[in-house]
Amino acid sequence: xxEKLILFKNRKRFGIEKNIDIIFKNTTLILSSLVAIVLFGIxxxxxxxxxxxxxxxxxxxxxxxxxxxVKDEYGAFTAIYGTLVTSLLSLLITIPLGVGTAxxxxxxxxxxxxxxxxxxxxxxxxxxxxxxxxxWAIFVLEPFFRDFFVFLHKFFGWIPLLSTEPAGRNSxxxxxxxxxxxxxxxxSISRDTLNQVPKKLRNAAYGIGASRWKTIFSVxxxxxxxxxxxxxxxxxxxxxxxxxxxxxxxxxxxxFSWSLLSPGYTISSMLANQFGEADGSQVSSLFYAAFxxxxxxxxxxxxxxxxxxxxxxxx
Amino acid sequence: xxxxxxxxxxxxxxxxxxxxxxxxxxxxxxxxxLIYVVTYIFIKGGAQINSDLFTLEPNPPGDDLDAGGINPxxxxxxxxxxxxxxxxxxxxxxxxxxxxxxxxxxxxxKFVRFxxxxxxxxxxxxxxxxxxxxxxxxxxxxxxxxSGLAGGMALSILMxxxxxxxxxxxxxxxxxxxxxxxxxxxxxxYTTILKITLPTAFRSxxxxxxxxxxxxxxETAPLIFTALFSYYYITxxxxxxxxxxxxxxxxxNFALEPYDAQNKLAWAASFILVLSILIVNIFSxxxxxFTEKTKRV
Numbered sequence: 001x002x003e004k005l006i007l008f009k010n011r012k013r014f015g016i017e018k019n020i021d022i023i024f025k026n027t028t029l030i031l032s033s034l035v036a037i038v039l040f041g042i043x044x045x046x047x048x049x050x051x052x053x054x055x056x057x058x059x060x061x062x063x064x065x066x067x068x069x070v071k072d073e074y075g076a077f078t079a080i081y082g083t084l085v086t087s088l089l090s091l092l093i094t095i096p097l098g099v100g101t102a103x104x105x106x107x108x109x110x111x112x113x114x115x116x117x118x119x120x121x122x123x124x125x126x127x128x129x130x131x132x133x134x135x136w137a138i139f140v141l142e143p144f145f146r147d148f149f150v151f152l153h154k155f156f157g158w159i160p161l162l163s164t165e166p167a168g169r170n171s172x173x174x175x176x177x178x179x180x181x182x183x184x185x186x187x188s189i190s191r192d193t194l195n196q197v198p199k200k201l202r203n204a205a206y207g208i209g210a211s212r213w214k215t216i217f218s219v220x221x222x223x224x225x226x227x228x229x230x231x232x233x234x235x236x237x238x239x240x241x242x243x244x245x246x247x248x249x250x251x252x253x254x255x256f257s258w259s260l261l262s263p264g265y266t267i268s269s270m271l272a273n274q275f276g277e278a279d280g281s282q283v284s285s286l287f288y289a290a291f292x293x294x295x296x297x298x299x300x301x302x303x304x305x306x307x308x309x310x311x312x313x314x315x
Numbered sequence: 316x317x318x319x320x321x322x323x324x325x326x327x328x329x330x331x332x333x334x335x336x337x338x339x340x341x342x343x344x345x346x347x348x349l350i351y352v353v354t355y356i357f358i359k360g361g362a363q364i365n366s367d368l369f370t371l372e373p374n375p376p377g378d379d380l381d382a383g384g385i386n387p388x389x390x391x392x393x394x395x396x397x398x399x400x401x402x403x404x405x406x407x408x409x410x411x412x413x414x415x416x417x418x419x420x421x422x423x424x425k426f427v428r429f430x431x432x433x434x435x436x437x438x439x440x441x442x443x444x445x446x447x448x449x450x451x452x453x454x455x456x457x458x459x460x461x462s463g464l465a466g467g468m469a470l471s472i473l474m475x476x477x478x479x480x481x482x483x484x485x486x487x488x489x490x491x492x493x494x495x496x497x498x499x500x501x502x503x504x505y506t507t508i509l510k511i512t513l514p515t516a517f518r519s520x521x522x523x524x525x526x527x528x529x530x531x532x533x534e535t536a537p538l539i540f541t542a543l544f545s546y547y548y549i550t551x552x553x554x555x556x557x558x559x560x561x562x563x564x565x566x567x568n569f570a571l572e573p574y575d576a577q578n579k580l581a582w583a584a585s586f587i588l589v590l591s592i593l594i595v596n597i598f599s600x601x602x603x604x605f606t607e608k609t610k611r612v
């Protein structure tokens with residue numbers, strides 16, 4: 001009799017606990033699906049807000065560079081061109097720098113503590129807010145490079161990319177500050193991937209008489225290629241969406257120019273500059289530009305994830 | 316016989332030397348920006364630090380030579396990041412718990428993990444655009460437009476992926492034996508999670524979240540058209556529904572002013588922002604290294 005009572009009590013408590021358990025599980029389920037809801041929410045909201053502009057200009061928006069709130073004519077070519085050029089060129093500079101640094105950190109040229117210091121310095125660089133880098137770019141980087149840009153224009157002015165008189169704030173400065181911001185991403189992901197390459201491969205290469213750098217170029221880097229590529233793509237996505245530092249230093253001019261020494265525009269800097277004061281169909285056009293930016297960065301990010309999954313280290 | 320010795324002039328050895336120096340050179344370039352930026356901020360910003368800075372309101376640019384202080388922006392940054400944390404930590408930790416503890420690697424959890432990565436890659440200004448469309452332009456928050464609350468929400472979108480990821484990864488590191496032991500003595504799933512796995516993973520999750528907060532504190536792009544900026548003291552809860560200043564936006568606005576006094580204020584704000592972010596980062600780095608050491612023993 002007594003035993004049955006205890007059993008009964010146990011069973012009752014168990015029931016409440018079971019309910020709590022189910023509620024808890026479903027709460028976490030809802031919370032985790034919030035991510036998907038937010039993501040779709042962002043895409044839908046930006047798309048619907050840009051609908052007015054989209055239906056009026058269609059794909060012409062992407063190839064014209066008129067941006068005239070008075071005449072109500074909008075085209076984002078300058079900004080899109082600026083976004084692509086600044087991000088791609090900065091990436092081109094960052095890849096050798098970042099991968100080279102990652103090799104320095106993972107090889108044993110230098111004592112361990114030196115490599116650790118280099119590694120943490122590069123990672124701490126990622127922690128500096130972009131607005132602070134923008135401030136630094138305005139007051140330190142710009143005067144520092146001023147004479148160099150004049151020199152560049154004087155001797156290489158025949159190249160279309162350097163064909164205008166250097167402006168105080170220009171696309172090339174934006175590229176330089178982007179390099180500073182991308183460096184930590186490329187370096188840390190490359191370092192992680194290089195660290196994962198099994199020692200066997202290196203030993204085998206050394207064993208058949210390859211020199212250190214022959215080993216790095218023909219064995220280690222190819223083995224780590226997918227990880228490095230993913231890091232590069234993530235950096236590309238970051239570069240395209242980067243706003244503050246670029247806005248502060250790029251000069252914000254919608255006049256199209258091939259030259260990097262003239263002021264430019266990116267989609268994100270256009271948003272940062274105009275969103276607060278825009279009204280009417282300008283808002284819709286800005287949303288359209290935001291939508292383009294979002295699609296660009298989504299494609300790059302998804303491709304990066306796919307790459308990681310597809311080519312993750314096979315060793 | 317000679318060929319057995321190391322020959323300096325051999326092309327492979329010259330090439331090796333060259334690339335070694337090249338990578339050393341690249342590494343030097345890579346650490347240069349941090350040193351350069353931090354030194355400048357400490358010299359230029361550190362010189363501006365005085366008690367007025369922390370207590371006064373900033374003066375509107377161009378008024379007079381004295382720029383005032385950054386008190387509203389400092390408090391504003393604390394308030395906005397607090398709001399962002401209040402929203403994103405419960406959601407993120409909850410979502411992370413589901414991914415790590417309940418999901419069995421099915422399509423839903425795969426999709427959510429994918430979504431987390433995609434959301435982490437969404438440009439920060441898009442978060443601002445989204446909140447602008449959803450909250451600022453619709454005046455859904457009791458008729459207020461630009462507000463600290465909207466700014467906090469925009470930041471929470473940026474923090475969310477970080478929090479979920481650190482929770483997910485932190486919980487995955489907890490050995491399964493602990494879970495088996497707890498479930499085996501009759502604890503329910505939620506007791507196991509709340510009393511066993513979450514406390515075990517607490518340190519790594521907390522470190523990740525703190526780093527996420529530090530990162531959010533420096534974000535500017537989502538705030539410039541959600542929280543906007545304010546020159547005035549924050550006096551009470553009602554101010555949440557009005558424009559709110561923040562260190563990051565103050566730096567942005569005042570860096571672009573042509574007046575020296577405002578520029579100096581921007582440097583001072585950068586100093587405070589960078590100093591606190593670096594302290595948080597270095598501290599969590601040391602903590603992580605310490606944890607790793609104790610684990611190895």
